[in-house]
Amino acid sequence: xxxxxxxxxxxxxxxxxxxxxxxxHEIFLRELISNATDATLKLKHLTNIGEANVDYGTPQIxxxxxxxxxxxxxxxxxxxxxxxxxxxxxxxxAFSGAEEFLEKxxxxxxxxxxxxxxxxxxYSAFMVAEKVEIITKSYKDEPAVRWICDGSPxxxxxxxxxxxxxTEIILHIAEDSTEFLEESRIRELLLKYNKFMxxxxxxxxxxxxxxxxxxxxEDAKPETKEVDNIINNPTPAWTKAPSELKDEDYxxxxxxxxxxxxxxxxxxxxxxxxxxxxxxxILFFPKLGNNLNIEKDKIxxxxxxxxxxxxxxxxxxxxxxxxxxxxxxPDIPLNVSRSYLQADGAVKKISSYIxxxxxxxxxxxxxxxxxxxxxxxxxxxIVIEYGMISEDKFYDKSDKFALYPxxxxxxxxxxxxxxxxxxxxxxxxxNLVILYASDEHDQHSYVQAAKDKGYEVLLLxxxxxxxxxxxxxxxxxxxxxxxxxADHINNLIRKDEPVISKLNEEEKETLKKTVEEGISDAKxxxxxxxxxxxxxxxxxxxxxxxxxxxxx
Ligand code: ADP
Ligand code: MG
Numbered sequence: 001x002x003x004x005x006x007x008x009x010x011x012x013x014x015x016x017x018x019x020x021x022x023x024x025h026e027i028f029l030r031e032l033i034s035n036a037t038d039a040t041l042k043l044k045h046l047t048n049i050g051e052a053n054v055d056y057g058t059p060q061i062x063x064x065x066x067x068x069x070x071x072x073x074x075x076x077x078x079x080x081x082x083x084x085x086x087x088x089x090x091x092x093x094a095f096s097g098a099e100e101f102l103e104k105x106x107x108x109x110x111x112x113x114x115x116x117x118x119x120x121x122x123y124s125a126f127m128v129a130e131k132v133e134i135i136t137k138s139y140k141d142e143p144a145v146r147w148i149c150d151g152s153p154x155x156x157x158x159x160x161x162x163x164x165x166x167t168e169i170i171l172h173i174a175e176d177s178t179e180f181l182e183e184s185r186i187r188e189l190l191l192k193y194n195k196f197m198x199x200x201x202x203x204x205x206x207x208x209x210x211x212x213x214x215x216x217x218e219d220a221k222p223e224t225k226e227v228d229n230i231i232n233n234p235t236p237a238w239t240k241a242p243s244e245l246k247d248e249d250y251x252x253x254x255x256x257x258x259x260x261x262x263x264x265x266x267x268x269x270x271x272x273x274x275x276x277x278x279x280x281x282i283l284f285f286p287k288l289g290n291n292l293n294i295e296k297d298k299i300x301x302x303x304x305x306x307x308x309x310x311x312x313x314x315x316x317x318x319x320x321x322x323x324x325x326x327x328x329x330p331d332i333p334l335n336v337s338r339s340y341l342q343a344d345g346a347v348k349k350i351s352s353y354i355x356x357x358x359x360x361x362x363x364x365x366x367x368x369x370x371x372x373x374x375x376x377x378x379x380x381x382i383v384i385e386y387g388m389i390s391e392d393k394f395y396d397k398s399d400k401f402a403l404y405p406x407x408x409x410x411x412x413x414x415x416x417x418x419x420x421x422x423x424x425x426x427x428x429x430x431n432l433v434i435l436y437a438s439d440e441h442d443q444h445s446y447v448q449a450a451k452d453k454g455y456e457v458l459l460l461x462x463x464x465x466x467x468x469x470x471x472x473x474x475x476x477x478x479x480x481x482x483x484x485x486a487d488h489i490n491n492l493i494r495k496d497e498p499v500i501s502k503l504n505e506e507e508k509e510t511l512k513k514t515v516e517e518g519i520s521d522a523k524x525x526x527x528x529x530x531x532x533x534x535x536x537x538x539x540x541x542x543x544x545x546x547x548x549x550x551x552x
Contacts, residue, residue: 025127025177026180028124028125028127028128029063029190030189030193032122032125032169033193034115035121035122036199038078038098038101038114038115038116039079040077040078043059043079046139059077059078059199060077060200060201060202060230061074061075061202062074062202063186070173071173072129072171072173072181074169075167075168076166077166080139080167081167082138082140082142083159085138086134086136086145087157090122097116098114098116113330115306127177128180129171129174130172130173130174131149132148132149132169132171133146133147133148133168133169134147134168134169135167135168144159145157145158146158146160192307193306194232194306196233196302196326201230203231205229207227208225208226210224236256236305236326237252237282238271239328242270245270250270250284254284257297257324257325261297263286265286266284266287266379267285267365268325269284269325271283277329277350277353278329278330278331279331279353280328281329283324283325283354284324284325285380288380288382288383297324298310298324299320299327300326301332302327302328302329302332303329303331316354317394318390319390320354322382323383327350331350352393355387358387358394359387359393362397362400362401363400366400366401366403373403374405382463382464384398386464389464389467389468400413402414404417405458406458407457407459417456418432421456424454424455425455427480429478430478431479431480432478432479435455435456435482436457436459436460437460438459438461438465439461440461446485447484457484469481
């Protein structure tokens, strides 16, 4: 028997990377900025633990377009690389220096926010560049080096002059990728992927107007000066402790996240776990009403402050897609496809954690301020009802916070509702009958009739109510929903017998017949009402199951 190593040559791998590794060519910039960020955070860590003796200063990352030279530069002031390290980290495809770093500084560096993982990110540069240069100087006292590669397995490396610490990556943009020499395109990418990354990113300069001195003459013109244009916020709200933030800070962050949203969110949920996985984030409940669609401004997934995706279908439970906000976890893989994300175990755990957290938050909100919760119910009910239908874990908690409003705007928890109607609204089999209207206006006379009989009538008007009812009936014992215009209402056992109608039996029969003749559909029942107390002299009902068949 012989054993050997399969020899994967770079020659074979390059075209593969170019074609298949990333579905989106644009992510090369995210990868290179992630590396620059890692390099900066590594240096920060080494200075913190006393292993690097350098002036850390206030490092930033710069992105620069050289349109004429057809080049894109990404410059950092991080850890840099020695010649040996370039050979080791760059020339070995799929060897991750980030992983090696985390392994080496296991105990101290786990919270350093290092992004890299698979050792493939750097090569994404070849998706858009025909030639890539690295000019780098390590924080260790060693000569700077220059590495060049044109995408073939051959590269060259030589000593060079570079006075300052850090790395400059120069992409010689390929003919088919010149869009990445456009300022607007690069700005768009920076704002999409890097808006909340932890190291300041400079992209050009901007003019800043200086405030006028107090003793300035009335016609004095304010002075202006050119300052660095920093495109990101390195410390977004979700990276801070909830105790550091006021309500206003959450609202400001919401606006920062969704600049085109002018309406304030109703609630926020600050997520913060470090066991059994790391996760931070902030979720917002927007004002939804009966709207089940959020097409834009969706939940965003981040990994260590790097944007991963906002296509979260299949990744987070459907009902959470109605919320907005960010979820950030180092366990969310960066470099992979959606189908991988959907199947990933860590991602699944994250999503069930969030479901639980949203349930807990709802329970605590209603306990803290029931009145406020009731006021907002109409705008959040769709999320909660959707969650109850689709996630069993959420449903199991929902008795603590799901509200059932009646037609007069009074809100019941399930237990309160049961208590209220158990004496008066049972059928002959002993089931509790929960009467509801789905449209108060259309069903007004039925509502009135039921109220006159002392029944409680709920107003359940969201578009998913038929499913919610099915879920409740399927899981709670001995209950039965009936829309107020269904014939169930006749079968209710009532405590008080109705007042005798003013009509005599004969008159009643005639009236009933007349009305019945007027209705061609035999599936309806005509029921005469007490003329004194009802708006309507008679009501026409339909079996509940018939109506549901039409609704579903
Ligand atoms: P990963 O980031 O997953 O480790 P990459 O392919 O993105 O893999 O990068 C490979 C390695 O090259 C990095 O881990 C790091 O050691 C080194 N490297 C890349 N870019 C830089 C940089 N700007 N400064 C210092 N080292 C870098
Ligand atoms: Mg990387």
